[in-house]
Amino acid sequence: MKKIIFIILIFVASGVQAGNDPRTENYGGIELLFSPSTRASGMGEAGVSHVHAKSFYFNPGSLGLFALENKITASGFPKKAEYIAGITYYNATGSILFQKANSDSRFLFALGGNYSIINIGPFAETSYESPGGTGRFYTLKLKNYNGTFSVGYINRLQSGAGITVKFIRESFFDYSINGTAFDIGFLARYPIVADNSNLYFTPTFGAAISNLGSDIESDYFGMIDYLRPLRPSSTITKLPKRKSVGLSFEFGINSGSEEDESFAVISILPTYELTKLMDHDWYPVYGFEIGLANAFYYRVGKNKGVSIGWTDENSTKGYSFSSSGLFKLLQSDSSTKSTRSGINKFFTDKISIEYSYANSVIMKSYHEILLTFQI
Secondary structure, X not given: OHHHHHHHHHHHHHOOOOOOOHHHOOEOOHHHHOOOOHHHHHXXXXXXXOXXXXXXXXXXXXXXXXXXXXXXEEEEOOOOEEEHHHEEEEEEEEEEEEEEXXXXXXXXXXXXXXXEEEEEEEEEOOOOOOOOOOOOEEEEEEEEEEEEEEEEEEOOOEEEEEEEEEEEEEEEOOEEEEEEEEEEEEEEEOOEEOOOOOEEEEEEEEEEEEEEOOOEEOHHHHHOHHHOOOOOOOOEEEOOOEEEEEEEEEEEEEOOOOOOOOOEEEEEXXXXXXXXXXXXXXXXXXXXXXXXXXXEEEEXXXXXXXXXXXXXXXXXXXXXXXXXXXHHHHOOOOOOOOOOOHHHHHHHHHEEEEEEEEEEOOEEEEEEEEEEEEO
């Protein structure tokens, strides 16, 4: 049974392609590869080149531009995400976004935090004396704590840069290890609004390097003699470094109101990214999203290459509903921020609750609740 656990870890961590020998891979920290964003997961894991509540996990530079309005966000999974091979994943994320403005430009500052835990198991312990099981069960627990700081600068060109510090803790049997990783990222976009028209177009470029840091001392692998024949050098594992660059081209029709300029009647977001994971070759990631009235979004995506699993091609899809967009639809056509009041203003302009769902070839279900409060 221990061998089964080890094989699961190797394939999940390394994204082994056909023809590769998993024994030659020597990576740990697989919890750093799981996406906490249902939106990105629905778009083929594309996240480095567009801005949303959890895009800072893919690109810490995006969080500063997410702070165009002073707000606080919090999100979590109402139930654990389910993957193949009995893997479950839970995530909670929060951010505080604030800005400093002057007549010509403004700086945006953002703090974000993320916590996730992955469970693999439980697995029954067996021995030569008790091949049917000793009665003891173990679960491999992989925890990830993140803190992100990002700064955005808004002028005609909107740009942001950020850094993320990650602390990881892995425990299995009576052993545990700890490690530290870092992300750096940059994102720039150039909003274009057509004259005398409600049409808009926003090309965006993003680049990030994730999971930089020293090798991890994986003592528990070395202590389990059963695994040593499979992986003689397994006491030292590399962090799963990821490099990503991408372009997205959001376009659509906004409300035409200067007060509600962020309200899009329809938005379309195609994105194309290139990712290099560990020692594998660069592979493409395709994502597409369509949104209606800031209330409903539908997403599809695909990545062709190394992914978190056994498949070389992973197709994804997802959708979400937002309460603020739904309440805005219920208002009169002439309603604006300055004319709304009472409960309508609270649920339209102050607070938003968004439910998102995604699945893919390797991910059975992925549910998320996002709460946003304007301050």
